[in-house]
Amino acid sequence: MSARLIQGSQIAAQIRTEIRQQAEQLQAQRGIVPGLVTILAGEDPASQSYVRAKQKTAGELGFHSLQEILPADIREDELLELVGRYNRDPAVHGILVQLPLPGAIEESRILYAIDPDKDVDGFHPVNVGRMVIGKPAFLPCTPYGIQQMLVRCGIPTEGADVVIVGRSNIVGKPIANILLQKAAGANATVTVCHTRTRDLAAHTRRADILIVAAGRPRAITAEMVKPGAVVIDVGVNEIGRTEQGKRRLVGDVDFDAVREVASAITPVPGGVGPMTITMLMLNTLQAAQRSAS
Ligand SMILES: NC(=O)c1ccc[n+]([C@@H]2O[C@H](COP(=O)([O-])OP(=O)(O)OC[C@H]3O[C@@H](n4cnc5c(N)ncnc54)[C@H](OP(=O)(O)O)[C@@H]3O)[C@@H](O)[C@H]2O)c1
Structure with missing residues (x-):
């Protein structure tokens, strides 16, 4: 007998409908529009296509969506400075740094610089630790x-x-x-x-x-x-x-x-x-x- 297909695309569409409704409610009641910045360094085609897809979905949901496209030779200190800027930006609630990062940049240094409250990828050790001990956390x-x-x-x-x-x-x-x-x-x-x-x-x-x-x-x-x-x-x-x-x-x-x-x-x-x-x-x-x- 053939197995039932678990259609992720249909379940995802349902969740996105719920997200849109809640985002509208948040805007109507508190004047807050969810803000997401995606940071892409370099020209890896797969990364470019993932970032495009994330931007497109954020736009469809009515989010405030920002994109930073950076050269492959960006320095670690410049990237850290950018992350710091978005950590302080109240219009940005989520920061996503697309991996892999090019060259000599140490990924963990960048990921760990993201404010854990804006770490919507769930990779910061604070969120990982909270997940492990069963406390509310952003899950990967x-x-x-x-x-x-x-x-x-x-x-x-x-x-x-x-x-x-x-x-x-x-x-x-x-x-x-x-x-x-x-x-x-x-x-x-x-x-x-x-x-x-x-x-x-x-x-x-x-x-x-x-x-x-x-x-x-x-x-x-x-x-x-x-x-x-x-x-x-x-x-x-x-x-x-x-x-x-x-x-x-x-x-x-x-x-x-x-x-x-x-x-x-x-x-x-x-x-x-x-x-x-x-x-x-x-x-x-x-x-x-x-x-x-
Ligand atoms: N659909 C999505 O959204 C999505 C998201 C993320 C990843 N992916 C896909 O999921 C796959 C895994 O991604 P990942 O990032 O987790 O991969 P990864 O970092 O390469 O890890 C692969 C893991 O599988 C283990 N493994 C590899 N071959 C094995 C074998 N023959 N027997 C037993 N264990 C084996 C490795 O063991 P060792 O630790 O011993 O090396 C390693 O732990 C990739 O195809 C990736 O493209 C999809």
Whole structure:
């Protein structure tokens, strides 16, 4: 039987409708328009396209949207100065520095300079720490989006065996921390796998919910999935171009085979991807709401 498709694009559209309504309310009641600045240094085409997409979504939601496009040879002190300026700007509630940063700039120095109250990417150690101990925090956008997909699709996490493949700071580790919290939409039993894991398949086959963020095209095959499992495929891998020159993308999961085993699965594209930008907008709205209280 073919698995139910978890359509991230539809869930994201629903959340964006809610964000728009709340943003209108915030403006009507408090005169505050959520403000987001995206800072891009260099000319990496993928980064340019991510930043364009973030700007477009912010604009569609009626946010005050600013963009800083900087040369690849910008100095670290200049970037720090810019971040400091936006930290002090009351019209800006969210600061997003697009990664990777070019050249000799130490990313952590820039990210840690962002005011944690404006850190809508959720990468500042203050927010990471708050997330780990279960205090209100800006959650990193991709893991936050995954949790929202599960909640909004009615997939229970409480007591579920969740297995995560990948331990990056932006996906694997935060989703593990989010889902093991003693809280609604969490309370899972979490296992995190990586390249040093012995017998990966033995772990993935135990999963009620399998979350894959390895960056390895079609690494998860049908034999590695328990019948009836929910499979969340975070991977985005380019495997060539179509005849029209468009990028051909696949996930980390062998979609066609695994969908015959799983009960629900996210497609690539159209699964986790659309949730990520949407959660960035939700974090920005929440930063603006907090600034009013
Ligand atoms: N849709 C979205 O919005 C979104 C957002 C972020 C990322 N992504 C995609 O998600 C994927 C992962 O991104 P990332 O930034 O988390 O990647 P990353 O930093 O490269 O981390 C990959 C992780 O997977 C582990 N891994 C790699 N191959 C493995 C294997 N064969 N068996 C077990 N573990 C393995 C690595 O283990 P080690 O730690 O041992 O090296 C590492 O922890 C990429 O395809 C990326 O493009 C999508």
